[in-house]
Amino acid sequence: MSAYDPGNIFAKILRGEIPSHKVYEDEHTLAFMDVMPQGPGHTLVIPKAPSRNILDADPETLSRVIPVVQKVAVAAKEAFEADGVTVIQFNEPAAGQSVYHLHFHIIPRFEGVPIKRHAGAMEDQDVLTANAQKMRDALAG
């Protein structure tokens, strides 16, 4: 497995070098909207500590990020009045990973509605802005 590359896109988001629609942040964790959502409200949760994926992550990092994954999943279900929530996490190219900083996908789900293709089309910025606000409202409530 390759070493962690600090030039990856999520590391740039963490350093504030590129913009994102942030919905939650604490000392160890950041959550923001996925720009290629597989459904409305698709949110990513990442630890601030560097690791490529779950295979090289420090267990302490995992113990800090999972409660936030839960918090964001609960908020996403509420914010989008979803019937369920899919949580996905990919490790290495063979598994579908394309950004090499550990992240968890939180995708609100609706009865009978399939999710869209992984890392497919870019969403409109206005839609991401509105959905991020819905998430922030649910997280605050």
Ligand code: DGP
């Ligand atoms: P994966 O590494 O396969 O789990 O997928 C990476 C996800 O990150 C994919 O759903 C698309 C999303 N993504 C890619 N580039 C950016 C970006 O610059 N900003 C945001 N917010 N999401 C991104």
